[in-house]
Amino acid sequence: MDDARVWTFEQGLWTGDADHYRELVDKDCLMVLPAEPYILGGSAAIEAVAKTPRWTSVDITEGQISRPEEGLIVVAYKAHAEKDGEAGYEAWCTSTYRRLEHDVWRVVQHQQTPPLSLR
Template sequence: MDDDRVWSFEKSLWTGGADHYRALVDEECLMVLPQPPFVLSGSQAIEAVADTPRWSEVEIAKGRIARPQEGLIVIAYHAKASRDGETYEAHCTSTYRRLEHDKWRVVQHQQTPPLTSSASKS
């Protein structure tokens, strides 16, 4: 999968609905999100998406792509998503594995919102 397709694939996961997730997220996937229950399996993530309004727009910045072996892609990036006046930002990673020619599935995803330092407050 070339770089442009990787980013298009990732953006679609932010904006696509539950059926889209079912098609692209592996049932063995593990996700770490910044709200309880924090760690989700692929099927739990798909169900969570079914009950959550999708983002209407997502901007991806500072993206990096690694291909540690044939059929495995790891990405890291900063996302800024919005919908109906609400915004969300996070540093993210995803890992894709190829099942067969041109058929990829997400096997790992995590989101970490920007951290704020309380050390500067006295």
């Protein structure tokens, strides 16, 4: 998967509908999100995120892509997402994709860390 497609894929995870999300996330995915229960795995991760309202837009910056071996892609980036009528959300994120077959990729790991606020 080329870099442009990687970023389109990642944006789709933020803005796509629940069916799109279920299609792209692996049944063995692990997620760490900034809300209880914090760590989600497998179908619980898929359903928890699929049931939340989708973002209407996401701006991905400071992105980096690593391909540590054939069939494995790791991305890291800063996301600023918005929903209609709501305050924006910002987080530092990582995702890991594995290739199942030619041109078929699934997310096996995703993490979001909102910026730390210094008091």
